[in-house]
Amino acid sequence: MSTARTGLAAALLAASVVIGLSGCFNPVDAVQQGVEDAVEGAVEGATGGDVQIGGDLPEGFPTEVPLVDGEIVAAAGTGDGWVVTIRTDAADPVGDAVAALEAAGYVEDPEMAAIQVEGAALRSNGTWNVLVAGDTGGVAYTVTPVQ
Template sequence: MTTLRNRFTVPVAIALAVVFAPSLAACSMIPIDGIIEGATGGAVQSGTDVPEGFPSEVPIFDGEITFGGSLGDATNRVYNVTVKVDGLESYDTIKAELEAAGFTSAVAGTAGAGGTGAFSNADWGVLVVVSEDGSNGFLANYTVTSAETTN
């Protein structure tokens, strides 16, 4: 359990910084990418597309990308992608796509208006959260880390 906790705790904290960076940047003139780069020592990339270098082995739900970002250096890179989905039932589709791509599920399930799953293969760890986001409808957030980063 410690390995699973270590595998996802640090990347989730980094992903939260990446996810909230666009909101913070929109509220001020602070160069948030530069601040994160300075704090982590790695390059930051953010926008509304799948980030450059995102692993092709990780399937992404076919929907509108609302955020894409990455953080870190070449060997310790964390990717984050948020995509609009049809509803909570999209979680089942995402889980099936990841399993069909060779990922195994360590933790997965839905409760209320959300679904969460932690998946991995030999190369990647993937944390997926599907939830309702008010007027934006349902979103799926993918946080992807290299197995090298988490071992």
């Protein structure tokens, strides 16, 4: 597995852990901040990229990628790609994300059309590949340049 893929996988795992923890527990703010800082440090160390738990998009995130409305709970970028996780109240976050991508000119790769994974979709605009995956609580975007 390439370093970029390993880094993105680590970032996605960290984002999933943060969403799971924030949804299942209501820790004291200081404890939550300590956990977020530890996750950020671990992922940054593993990927060499910038990681944000909550708040802003990572540096260099492509403006051509439309995102669903909601709260950014985790974001990471390695320079070779980005992962952004958004908590949203939308009834169908993945469907909304796909609709926004398609409205912006992203299309499904015909070679990948036969592969259907519930709760996930891959779209491309010729410059960026965007994998969206999620459930009723939110959606994660993995954005990589088209090779």
